[in-house]
Amino acid sequence: MIDYRARFRSNLAIAACGLAAFAVVPFVANSGLMFLAGLVAINIVFGMSWNLLFSGAGLLSFGHAMFFGGGAYAMALVSLHWPGLPFLLGLAIGAGAGALIALVFGVIALRRASGVYFAVLTLVFSELIHLVITKTTFLGRNDGLVGIPRPTIETGLFTLDLTSATAYYYFIVVAMACAAFALWCFQNSPAGRLIQAIRQDNLRTAFLGTSIFGWQLTAFVLSGALAAFCGAVMVPFTQIASPEIAYWTVSTQPILFTLLGGAGNFWGPAVGAILFGAIDYGTRAMHGLSEITVGTLLLLVVLLIPGGLLGFLQHRRQKKRRKPTEPAPKRTEAQP
Amino acid sequence: MAYKMNRRGVVAGLAATGLTAPFLNTRMAAAQSGPITLGVVTPLSGPVQLIGNFVRHGAEIGADYINSNGGVNGREIQLQFRDSKANPNDASVAARELIGAGTNLQLGTISSAVALAMGPLLQSEGGVVITSGAGTEKLNHENYNPHVFRVGDSPVSRNAGLVRHIVQSRPDIRKWGGIIPDHEYGRTTWKIFEATMRKAVPEMTGEEAVIAEPILVPYGSGDYRNYIQQAMRLDVDGIYTSVYGGDAVTLYQQAKPFGLFDKIDILLDSANEFLVATAMGDQTPAHWSGFHWYYEANKGNPLSDDLYASYVERTGDQYPMGWAAEAHAAIMAYAKAIEKTGGSTETADVIDALKGLSFDSATGMRHLRAEDNQAVKNAELAYIEPSSEAESGFEVTDYVSLDGENVVEPARPGEMLDLSAL
């Protein structure tokens, strides 16, 4: 029996340590690193949104940039054209945009495609959305939408001024923590467990009378909404929405984070995103080497430690434990 | 058991953030003595690294020149390079990090999206950037920001210069078409080309210019035959193109066997400089190209001669591109401005000094307009022809440098470019 309460407590402890680390960044680092940390925080949840789909529902998306970009552009449009609208409503609209894209696309694609075909379909659609952005005047074409203001939130009781980069950084950390917590709760709810069951065994779940399509679509829409939320939160931080954030290479980012950190673990994308931020930072003054460095690192991870960093650590720990006492052979029903 | 392993992950994360300790804000330490540090945020990797390399060489040569001539009030110039990956987010991280470390004076931006993103960022963080050639007209118009300067051509001066010179030298050619990238930059250049042409031809010849609908070509495509076929159908004497880089080489390569270049009298290339010619050698179609800086046109100018000689010595490459001169000019502008402030590198002082600054550069004197931070500089263009004698397979047979005052648009910061005013 898994002790859920203990697991909850340990995850809470991890989250608290992570939050504390992010909270001290503005005190110990300069504004460039704080900015990077803000992006990393967003990337963590972006990676988790992808992993919800991958490790959760067993779907491989190669088009998460369309959600991220969709949310970012929705937020940018809202803040440029309806500056009177409450900021949090803007974020909701951003997330809703991602959910909508996921719903429309998912209804068509999930019925028909799976595996690599699904991946390539997502890639194609995301590239279409990118092209549409670069050809649409009110989306700023290739130059993007610039000068996006940072908000002040009026709660009635008090006013939260987020116009400075540092204040907005803290908002990001809080928003991403909330999003990660919500995701954790979902994954540990009965619905979340059911979606995971789909991945583990398509057939058996079908026999249980579950509509696989329905649950896959649910996972897809949730994942899209979460990715779009990340995009929407990022835009006031960087103050620009440019077509690069909807380009297909952005779709590879959450995949890289997740696989680097370990897809089998809730915190995998977080470890991956932090590590990737560090690599990005470490190669910032190199000439022409960042491509080959990232490529080699990634290849080594996939080939040597396919479980990602966390999987690797877990494996080593298990090995160490197992050596002294080989577990007694269990009586199991044989498999055909 | 799972949580212990996770705790390790967090420790690793903490260690990663712990790395930040050496990068504490050192802004206060920046004083009015010791070396002057300038930040160069430019693509050092990825597809645009080619241009970033020119920026790097130009900046380094410029800094060496200043330093070997006594520095700025005796202070040496040092450069800090950062990879922008031609991406606004990476560029923002780099710009902020540099400012946090006290390097508030920056240069090297080449992509339009990055240049546009820099304005609000530098305004809130307190920094200055001189772009080395971002092509968007919004920079000194609707998205004007006092913290962003452009020492290079505005898209207007470059293209209006090209057009005016062509109309002057070949008044017989009145029928024009265009092949332009389906990209913001392509559309802008075409708008300027068309507006200037419609104005200059009647002025010069008394007759109307006949301009066909432009042919839009996709970005980064491997096959341009359908567009070449469209171009073959045009009844024109001249073709203007702002297709850039590898796309331009592919387009020219595929167009050649169709005989497109034999069919027209003149090919006008807005910005490829020697990029197409060095790739195609003796197969290069004869064409006029706009230049940020063409060294032959500036022979005798010690800055230009030093830049050219140093570049060739460093790289062995005989054909530097104008991006190098723009980064070089940015260094010259900073040096002159800091002299003017009396040594202060504070953002507000440097902005004040840069506004209205006149300084010498590889293309001669440039003047930074106080109103919109746009440089007034010479527009340069050269005629490149294939040659059986030249080792490189091509040679420049004609070139011209036009006075910037005559080709630049009036300063209208905060307002959209008004094509009727060209």
Next chain:
Amino acid sequence: MASTEPLLRVSELHAFYGGSHVIQDASLSVAPGESVALLGRNGAGKSTLMKSLLDAGPRVEGEIHFGGQDLRGVSPDERSRRGLMLVPEDRRIYPDISVAENIELGAQAARGRDPVTLTEIYDLFPLLVPLKERAGYQMSGGQQQLVAVARGLMGAPRLLLLDEPVEGLAPVVVDEMAQHIARIRETRSLALLIAEQNLSFARRCTDRVLLIDSGRIVFDGSWTDFDADPDLKERYLAV
């Protein structure tokens, strides 16, 4: 029959699928030319044991000696080329090529040994002659089984592993299969290991019995010994 060195000698074999320990400490041997039945219920581990011998699926620990050589580190395809041939339960006939092509594929493994000629095969399985040009997917289950056995024989095996060769076949076809196997044993000198649930078929084709239950070998002896203990049948084979 009893030679000093058995053809196949397996000792302390364990096999795993993921975390589950499917075969536990199995030891057995098959002498040259001998035919052995491997009996057990559905899911007792018969197929897993056979696949383990070829290292084709489960993770395996333990020793397997074949023809006097240790098979540790020997790839599955090399094992078949050394004469250890498996005809799997689901037959795996290639559907898009003809029957003749399917059968000829088996010859890949015969390299370096006394090969089986096609004439010999069609003599043994005259039923297949009219089917030669048919595509793999156009055959009945019984026909497929014949093709699978014929294809296995083409590899000139020294030990042929048949995994439930008559499962799901009509009684008449089962009878034919038993005759075929008898004829094969007459004409070729090869050993057989047949996993079965059909007792009468197994009895007709084999000399000795191995009984497996929940991944452990629980009985190893002659049919006479097997029959002497009716409890065995009751405990390990009754449904």
Next chain:
Amino acid sequence: MYDIGMTVFNGLAWAMATFLVAAGLTLIFGILHILNFAHGGFFMIGAYVSYSIMLGFGGGLPLWLYLVRAMAAGVVVGLLGWVVDKLVFRRLRDVEDAYSLIATYALLLICGGAVTLIWGLNYMGVMPPPALNSVIFLGDMFMPTYTIFIIFCGVAAFVGLELFISKTRTGRLIRVVAADPWMAQLLGLNVKRIYLVTVIVSFAMAGAAGGLLMPNQSLSPELGGIFLLQAFGVVILGGMGSIRGAFVAAIVLGLIESFGTYFFPQYPGIFFLLALGVILLLRPEGIMGKEQTA
């Protein structure tokens, strides 16, 4: 009439250039079930290798030498394929699709970095050999001989690959392994070696395609990405690694792209993606695929 003829001609040129790149990709996808992101990277390396060989000869080659050079590039890249199979692909056989996609994406990054380090960043262009640098007039249609040559090469590659797969012994074994590798090993087939042969053939085709298409393209480290999405589209639309499917898909997409550009010139470069999306939604298993494998 003229326009339609030229549009078809250009569409076929697009299709065959894309098929030349996609053929090797299809082979690996059909047999190893790996969608190889790095294929574009090795195509690019083929073009660069071929360029270096050309420099060795001092430019301006006769036709036969141009062909030999493309084949030599094929051999070099085929050998790289051998290395890549030993180091990478061999380890990807039992992992999930996501991991092999990412591993090959990483390889693509490495290819780009390696090309930058070896050949530098400058753009380079090569003209077709003199024998292929002319135009044939057919009525009022003008068809560059080099473009005709590319179309011919595409068809030849298709016929050659089909013959190899269906008529040769190795080809037949490759098909058997593709259909059921597990049974193939039980029949004594050296599955590893057959995979290796497949990878080498696929890489050699990428390299040779690079050598053949080099006069069509500018050489730069971006070249790896230029055909990638197109080739992916063709392979996926063809269905489950079917060579015939990929060939048909290339022609269909090429014609749609070509006619789309003809009728709607203001939206360049979007029709191929649009068509790919729509057709895949209607027929997700592709043109030739019987059923999809997850």
